[in-house]
Amino acid sequence: MSQSRSFRAGIIVLLVASLAGLAVSLYAYFTPLTGVDGTLGALVVILTSIALVIMTLVLAPLSCRSGRVALRVLILLDLVGTGFAGLLLHQWWLTAAMVVGLIGLLLDMASPAASKSPAHS
Amino acid sequence: MPTSLPQMPVPALKLTAQRLGTATALALLLAPVPLFAQDQPADASQTSGQSDAQSSSDSLSSDSQSPDSQSSDSQSSDSQSSGSQNVSVAGSSDQENANRPPIPLVPEKPTWDSFHGQLNAQKYSPLDQITADNVGELEKVWEYHTGDISDGSGDIPATVWSATPVFANDTIYIGTPFYRLIALDPGTGEEKWSFDTKSSREALTQPVLKNRGVSYWEAENPVAGEPCQKIVYMGTMDAQLFALDADTGELCKGFADNGVLNVNQWNDTHAEWPLSVLQPPTVVGDHLMLGWAGMDWAYEQAPPGTIFSLDAQTGDLEWTFQALSDEMREKSGTANVWTHMSADRENGLLYLPVSSPSPNYWGGNRTEEAPLATSTTALDIETGEVVWSRQWVHHDIWDYDINSAPTLMDITVDGEQIPALVQATKQGFLFVVNRLTGEDVWPIEERPVPQGDGTVEGEVYAPTQPFPTKPAPLLDQSEKPKIWGLADAVGGGQCSRLWDDLWYEGMYTPPTTKGEGALTYPDSSGGVQWGGVAFDPESQTAIVNTSHIVQYVKLYNREDYEEADSGSGNESGFAPQKGAPYGMRLKVAMNWLGMPCWEPPFGELVAIDMHTGDVKWRKPVGASQQYGFFMPERWGSPTIGGPAVTAGGVVFIGASMDAKLRAYSLETGEELWEDQAQAPAVANPSVYEYKGRQYVAFVAGGNTILKDQVGDQVVVYALPEE
Numbered sequence: 001m002s003q004s005r006s007f008r009a010g011i012i013v014l015l016v017a018s019l020a021g022l023a024v025s026l027y028a029y030f031t032p033l034t035g036v037d038g039t040l041g042a043l044v045v046i047l048t049s050i051a052l053v054i055m056t057l058v059l060a061p062l063s064c065r066s067g068r069v070a071l072r073v074l075i076l077l078d079l080v081g082t083g084f085a086g087l088l089l090h091q092w093w094l095t096a097a098m099v100v101g102l103i104g105l106l107l108d109m110a111s112p113a114a115s116k117s118p119a120h121s
Numbered sequence: 122m123p124t125s126l127p128q129m130p131v132p133a134l135k136l137t138a139q140r141l142g143t144a145t146a147l148a149l150l151l152a153p154v155p156l157f158a159q160d161q162p163a164d165a166s167q168t169s170g171q172s173d174a175q176s177s178s179d180s181l182s183s184d185s186q187s188p189d190s191q192s193s194d195s196q197s198s199d200s201q202s203s204g205s206q207n208v209s210v211a212g213s214s215d216q217e218n219a220n221r222p223p224i225p226l227v228p229e230k231p232t233w234d235s236f237h238g239q240l241n242a243q244k245y246s247p248l249d250q251i252t253a254d255n256v257g258e259l260e261k262v263w264e265y266h267t268g269d270i271s272d273g274s275g276d277i278p279a280t281v282w283s284a285t286p287v288f289a290n291d292t293i294y295i296g297t298p299f300y301r302l303i304a305l306d307p308g309t310g311e312e313k314w315s316f317d318t319k320s321s322r323e324a325l326t327q328p329v330l331k332n333r334g335v336s337y338w339e340a341e342n343p344v345a346g347e348p349c350q351k352i353v354y355m356g357t358m359d360a361q362l363f364a365l366d367a368d369t370g371e372l373c374k375g376f377a378d379n380g381v382l383n384v385n386q387w388n389d390t391h392a393e394w395p396l397s398v399l400q401p402p403t404v405v406g407d408h409l410m411l412g413w414a415g416m417d418w419a420y421e422q423a424p425p426g427t428i429f430s431l432d433a434q435t436g437d438l439e440w441t442f443q444a445l446s447d448e449m450r451e452k453s454g455t456a457n458v459w460t461h462m463s464a465d466r467e468n469g470l471l472y473l474p475v476s477s478p479s480p481n482y483w484g485g486n487r488t489e490e491a492p493l494a495t496s497t498t499a500l501d502i503e504t505g506e507v508v509w510s511r512q513w514v515h516h517d518i519w520d521y522d523i524n525s526a527p528t529l530m531d532i533t534v535d536g537e538q539i540p541a542l543v544q545a546t547k548q549g550f551l552f553v554v555n556r557l558t559g560e561d562v563w564p565i566e567e568r569p570v571p572q573g574d575g576t577v578e579g580e581v582y583a584p585t586q587p588f589p590t591k592p593a594p595l596l597d598q599s600e601k602p603k604i605w606g607l608a609d610a611v612g613g614g615q616c617s618r619l620w621d622d623l624w625y626e627g628m629y630t631p632p633t634t635k636g637e638g639a640l641t642y643p644d645s646s647g648g649v650q651w652g653g654v655a656f657d658p659e660s661q662t663a664i665v666n667t668s669h670i671v672q673y674v675k676l677y678n679r680e681d682y683e684e685a686d687s688g689s690g691n692e693s694g695f696a697p698q699k700g701a702p703y704g705m706r707l708k709v710a711m712n713w714l715g716m717p718c719w720e721p722p723f724g725e726l727v728a729i730d731m732h733t734g735d736v737k738w739r740k741p742v743g744a745s746q747q748y749g750f751f752m753p754e755r756w757g758s759p760t761i762g763g764p765a766v767t768a769g770g771v772v773f774i775g776a777s778m779d780a781k782l783r784a785y786s787l788e789t790g791e792e793l794w795e796d797q798a799q800a801p802a803v804a805n806p807s808v809y810e811y812k813g814r815q816y817v818a819f820v821a822g823g824n825t826i827l828k829d830q831v832g833d834q835v836v837v838y839a840l841p842e843e
Contacts, residue, residue: 035780035797039749088750 010108014075015056017101021082022049024094036089045094048082052101059108075105228658233807234289234337235404235461237653241529242463244655244765246808250815251840252769256784256794259838262816263310269299270833271322271330273825278324280831281803282822283651283762284334287353288809290367294337295820295835296355296401298330302365304353307811310837314370320357326397326416329825330358333461333651333804336401337367338409338433349373352433354409356398360385362411364436377436384413387441390424390454403462403471403526405502407433410471412458417479421486421700423454426475426494428462430505440505444475444493453487455479456494460651463526463542468557470508472529472542473498476522477514480698482632482674482705484518485579497527497544497552499559509559513546515583518631519674520645521547525653525763529556532661532731534563541731543656545649548628549595549667550588553734563591563734570629577634577676578702586629591734595649595667595727598628598642602671602719612712619710619718623673632705638675642719644707646670646826652763652776652805656731657787663729664772664787666742668759671710671719676703715747722757726764726774728790738790743777747828751779761824762803765817775802775819778828782806782819782836800832814839 028034029042036042052075059071083098228239231246238244251259273279280298287294292313293305300320304313322330335355343350351367362384364376372380385395396413403410409431417423426444431437444456456478463472477495478487495517498510514521527542542556553562567585601620609616624633625640633639647668655664677685682704686695697704710718717723726742729735741757752758762776771793772785780801784794800823807818816839821832 033797033799035751036749041749085750088752090751 010104010106010111011056011060013104013107014059014101015053015104017097017104018049018052018056021086021094021097021101022046022053024086024091024097025049028089028091028094034091036091039089041085041089042091045082045085045089045091048078048085052078052082072105072109076102079105231808231810233285233809234287236285236287236334236336236401237461237463237526237528237805238285238765238807240403240405240464240466242461242526242653243528243530243658244653244763244805245657246765246767248767248808248810248815249769250810251767251771251817253771253786253788253793255840256769256771258840259784259794259796259817260841261796262308262837262839264834264836265305265310265312267295267297267299267301267303267833267835269297269301270831271298272829272831273329277322277330279329279825279829280822280833281327281329281331281824281826282820282832283804283824284332284820284822285804286807286818286820286835287335287337288807288811288818289337290339290351291811292367293809293818293835293837294335294353294367296332296335297833298332298822300332300355300357302335302353302355302363302370304367304370305835307809307816307837308814310835316363316365316370316372318355318357318361318363320361321359323358325358326394326414327358327399331397331399331414333400334820336404336409338404338407339367340434349375349434352376354401354404356384356401356411358395358397358399360388360395360397360413362398362402362436373434375435382431382436384411384429387427387429388424390450391420393420396424400460402431403464404433405464405471406466408439408502409433409436410462410464412460412462414459415455415457417455417481419697419699420454421452421480421698423479424457425450425454426456426458426478428458428473428500428505442473442500442505442507444496444498445478445491446489449478449487449489449491453478453480453491456491459522460524461526463529464502465529465540465556466502468540469502470556471500471502472527472556473500474523474526474544476524477517477520480701481520481696482518482676482707483577483580483698483701483703484516485577485581486701488516488581495521495523497523497542497554497559499556511544511552511554511559511565511587513544513550513552513587514548514629515586516581518580518582519629519641522645524647525649525651527556528654528656528663530656530658530661530663530731532562534732534734543654543663543731545654545665547643547645547648547650549598549643549648551592551595551654551663551665551729552587552589553592553731563589565589571626571631573631574624574633574635577632580631582631583629588628592663592729593734593736595665595725596642596669600627601625601640602642602669604718605716605720608712608714608716608718611714611716612718615712616710616718619673623710632674632676634676634678634681634703636675638673638706640710641672641674643668643670644672644674646672646709646759647761650761650763652761655764655766655772655805657766657768659768660787661731662737662766662787663731664726664764664766665729666724666726666760666762666764666774666776668724668761669719669722669757670759671717672707673710674705674707676705678703722755724757724760724777726772726785726790728787740785740790740792742774743781743783744779745777746779759827761801761827763805765806765808767808773806773808773817773819775806775821777801780821780823780830780832782821782838796836796838798832798836799834800830801827803827814842 086094339351495514623640722741743758758777760776798821
């Protein structure tokens, strides 16, 4: 696998996981009888999932090394926090999505290209 | 349908979640949450007691469990001016009752036609289609939403719906907190008819709109072609009792004033509030036994605690029962019955769970004997005369209303069959007595209890209180509950400081004006609430859910009260006790984030072998939840509501904060099934058979005592059809 493909794969996995997490969160909040519909907890994970999507999209083209490191830390915190909230909300698929996102983040971090310029540049 | 992608259980993840109990504190930090709603149980009228009080001398640090017992006084009571007044006799109905066959205590056919299923309040069904082996296959058959729901954010007060679906006349009947009565098809949930009482949607006596459903009567020998041979009844907050034809939903013109009885006609005390009929009448033969609810936290004096016996067809008053003497009524009141009752028709006895007198937390105006207050009292069904009575709290100054119908049961103890009853209480005690005589089955001891600290003017204290020796208390009230280290750490030592500022010398530590007040474990939140005790007559196993909640009560003199009063919730916060020299404040012991200051579990389901009085098993029940976050199930949940038990070896219960409905093994207590409801199911479920299929039905209505979540859902489950 080339460096650029590895880098892209990590970002893509992270993005897909974030979008999946957002979908699950929206479902949990708006669908009756999820056990957490209309609750503050479900609203919080919607917001953190949106934040995750945005941070992933920002991370993809980001060339500044310190910026990438900082963003990855934030993404990591978001993934862990949202995943843990998923457990407490009994939204197991949300937690699963965050685990997948974590794998994506690790792939991205493991890629040598990650410390250089973005793959598409 | 609640089956959704995100809800599919992933056992491994669930296990992980359970193991992350400690880490849950982080979530609480992120999403601060009072584990328990600010509100506490409020149902109603509570009262106080009287007593034999001598003020005391040495204050005994009552380790309530230490038995220096004196024997308990079982009072056979004829209480002077308290007692019954025979107002009129409804002619032939007495004779008809006498001729009716008794309702067997081990039922031969399934019955669920009242609040507690059966008149003996066993909440037991002999149906065995659903078993411990197949209950996991239960599926939702239908659900129905009444639309009668309010979260209190608008002009209409919040709704609290504690109804048990009543199955009778091949119909499911429900009442709603907007005081509509609805008849549904038991197999499909299709609406047959509905009736709107157009009652006021104002919180006249309670802080919320409450309803505990309906009751049902049918003529033993119905007259063909005549309406109202089967009647459903429902009361309203504004003291009206409606009687409707069970087939058509039309008002029964022959009942009271064209189908509506004004119960407030008997309120002879004051006009500040009506005699709310939130609990439907208990139907005993051709009699309706009717209690009421009021505002005894607010007022010193209240109407007398009275049961009205009414003719089921005409609404005519037959007799009344008054728990307090006429002399005492001049300054006190309540000692009412605001929840369901039970009855043994074979022996002609009606059993009343009588609440405490008013004002609830100060008894200086009622120092005389009031032996029927805070009691289980057995009345003659036909006359209302007291047959026996057992007082469970002398001179009640804790609002320990007896809040659930005693459960009648035949038990075998040491080889002897005993016609018994079990009275559950807010204190977490289960008192077991012979239901014909009121005598102890297992010894109930009078033990010394703490006396006052001298700060409360005019108060007197009962020197002893009754303690059952068996079954053991459902929670250990003998010493100050241990502080939950996690909550204390998160609160920066707040719980420890609170504990240091609370007086506690064991059960029945009286209210005080000092510090933050006296710790109560528990107080009005229970213990056991109105769901009461279920009983499997085959294995002679009693099932009861209990909450572990620490509260604290403080009295304020008038001047201080006016400064301190910051409002009240559903049975919590400040209450003025107008007319008394002290206002009061009752709170749940929590840290600033709303975490309970005491150790989990916060609620349990307990099975008791009634041959021996020993606990067979006890398990945390449900999960606490706040802002959507579920706490680990091993911490349990406080509960409002109660269980139902079946011959299939299954216990069904909602009642927990997480609004889930669950089934447990009667034998082991293992959780076998769960499903999500719209709100906590805060009444007993009902179990019925219709066209050869067994169903279990829940009303998910919520109660602000538990948390601020309301519902309007009736949901029914059965096994898949083959």
